[in-house]
Amino acid sequence: EAQVTQNPRYLITVTGKKLTVTCSQNMNHEYMSWYRQDPGLGLRQIYYSMNVEVTDKGDVPEGYKVSRKEKRNFPLILESPSPNQTSLYFCASSPEAAGRELFFGEGSRLTVL
Amino acid sequence: AQKITQTQPGMFVQEKEAVTLDCTYDTSDPSYGLFWYKQPSSGEMIFLIYQGSYDQQNATEGRYSLNFQKARKSANLVISASQLGDSAMYFCAMSPLRGAGSYQLTFGKGTKLSVIP
Numbered sequence: 001e002a003q004v005t006q007n008p009r010y011l012i013t014v015t016g017k018k019l020t021v022t023c024s025q026n027m028n029h030e031y032m033s034w035y036r037q038d039p040g041l042g043l044r045q046i047y048y049s050m051n052v053e054v055t056d057k058g059d060v061p062e063g064y065k066v067s068r069k070e071k072r073n074f075p076l077i078l079e080s081p082s083p084n085q086t087s088l089y090f091c092a093s094s095p096e097a098a099g100r101e102l103f104f105g106e107g108s109r110l111t112v113l
Numbered sequence: 114a115q116k117i118t119q120t121q122p123g124m125f126v127q128e129k130e131a132v133t134l135d136c137t138y139d140t141s142d143p144s145y146g147l148f149w150y151k152q153p154s155s156g157e158m159i160f161l162i163y164q165g166s167y168d169q170q171n172a173t174e175g176r177y178s179l180n181f182q183k184a185r186k187s188a189n190l191v192i193s194a195s196q197l198g199d200s201a202m203y204f205c206a207m208s209p210l211r212g213a214g215s216y217q218l219t220f221g222k223g224t225k226l227s228v229i230p
Binding site for chain 1: 117156216219
């Protein structure tokens, strides 16, 4: 089954404790992206990747890191989480960036205390 | 930079009636794509429909149609014959189709649709 898989789905952590949200897709997609969703703000792009080893900042990259060492994986790293990073996070992929629908993961709900 | 505006935070519609969800956009790019996504209460994001800026006809997908008015910069979603399962959050989004901006999909803040039995 074609899918984008995120882990963990739910996480409660404390300020400053490094964490990684994994994202993996099995559709051989070139393009992958991370979004955060906050009430009243819609979805905002954090980082995206056009291909292996090629990443760039989205609209809200502060406090996040990413890497794309393999085509299928695009982890999101929070080196020192803070309460304002409490959010619902989505990973998405697409065969190409423009003019194509995004395939979303199920979302990861992160709470930073 | 792109901007998407959804002016209706919440809407109600009677079951079996049609409903229009508004979306206006702002961009300086001549070539762009417009998308609508649905987010049910379970949280997943579901792609509904796509319209390219140069497409001559309005896009349709089953009960969903996109009322694209390029001069007005609007891309309203029309849902015909509403069903209870249509109750969800709906997001309008856009991206340029060329250049560096084509890697960035910009979302609106969403409209929460509630279908009344």
